[in-house]
Amino acid sequence: IVRTFTQTAAMAAAIKNVTVIGSGLMGAGIAQVAAQTGHHVTMVDIDEVAVGKAKDRIGASIQRVAKKKFAQDPEAGQKFISSALEKLQISTDAISSVKSADLVVEAIVENLDVKKKLFAQLDEVAPSHAIFASNTSSLPIGKIAAATNRKDRFGGLHFFNPVPVMKLLEVVRIPETSQGTYEAMCDWGKAMGKVTVECKDTPGFIVNRLLVPYMFEAVRMLDRGWHAEYPENTLFEPCELLTNMVAEGKHGVKSGKGFYEYNKK
Numbered sequence: 001i002v003r004t005f006t007q008t009a010a011m012a013a014a015i016k017n018v019t020v021i022g023s024g025l026m027g028a029g030i031a032q033v034a035a036q037t038g039h040h041v042t043m044v045d046i047d048e049v050a051v052g053k054a055k056d057r058i059g060a061s062i063q064r065v066a067k068k069k070f071a072q073d074p075e076a077g078q079k080f081i082s083s084a085l086e087k088l089q090i091s092t093d094a095i096s097s098v099k100s101a102d103l104v105v106e107a108i109v110e111n112l113d114v115k116k117k118l119f120a121q122l123d124e125v126a127p128s129h130a131i132f133a134s135n136t137s138s139l140p141i142g143k144i145a146a147a148t149n150r151k152d153r154f155g156g157l158h159f160f161n162p163v164p165v166m167k168l169l170e171v172v173r174i175p176e177t178s179q180g181t182y183e184a185m186c187d188w189g190k191a192m193g194k195v196t197v198e199c200k201d202t203p204g205f206i207v208n209r210l211l212v213p214y215m216f217e218a219v220r221m222l223d224r225g226w227h228a229e230y231p232e233n234t235l236f237e238p239c240e241l242l243t244n245m246v247a248e249g250k251h252g253v254k255s256g257k258g259f260y261e262y263n264k265k
């Protein structure tokens with residue numbers, strides 16, 4: 001246990017230099033929050049114009065954050081802005097940008113082959129201790145990690161849009177992800193001000209696995225007409241688990257127990 005803790009603490013403490021690849025909607029948000037929370041960040045994109053514009057957008061967004069966060073203390077707000085911007089570099093050269101990285105977060109186009117090609121190249125040049133993570137929404141992390149020789153230092157860090165606002169971070173582990181890597185990713189997520197939740201490498205992880213069928217059902221309802229009744233639809237069949245829970249008085253918060261136990265204070 002002591003060794004695990006030491007390794008984890010060492011890895012988490014080591015995440016100071018973060019390279020974010022992709023400066024679109026998600027990459028720019030991740031880079032912004034990382035810089036705001038004191039990390040040295042290099043944000044990379046193949047598109048020079050895009051990465052320049054992303055930096056401008058980040059500047060404007062940090063100003064808005066500072067205005068809110070330091071409403072009573074504009075001087076501290078200015079310090080917050082300049083210190084975050086000083087920590088943010090931009091580049092179009094992924095290879096040289098990972099040479100001193102402790103963590104690489106990829107947020108490029110959602111294409112398995114493109115992501116694999118990128119990680120295979122980065123694996124050759126990044127420091128051996130560096131952790132690689134993908135922000136993919138729908139591709140298996142295991143398939144992306146297979147392009148590298150560091151599966152034990154590979155995982156998913158799935159943020160939500162807009163990154164500076166959304167608190168949740170899904171931390172995805174593949175079977176090969178080491179405990180030290182997993183804990184270092186969680187600790188980094190917390191240092192970014194996020195609430196981390198552990199996910200297995202399954203399609204949609206947690207949030208999209210719940211959200212996408214829910215949204216599809218709304219579309220299907222629209223497709224078949226809202227007023228039609230479908231008594232044969234299995235979706236509306238009583239569920240045994242729920243029936244039993246109701247019979248046992250497990251009514252959720254109001255009864256102090258349901259899927260969870262609630263402590264009355």
Ligand code: NAI
Pocket residue numbers: 021022023024025026027044045046047050094106107108109110111114118135136137138158159160161
């Ligand atoms: P985006 O299209 O806004 O940005 C992608 C950026 O990656 C572009 O600027 C593009 O020039 C750059 N890029 C493409 N190939 C590259 C390469 N080989 N090297 C460097 N840069 C490259 O995409 P967005 O929405 O930011 O999504 C990025 C990733 O994040 C995807 O994997 C997506 O599934 C995931 N994601 C998206 C969410 C969303 O709400 N949009 C939420 C959570 C995850």
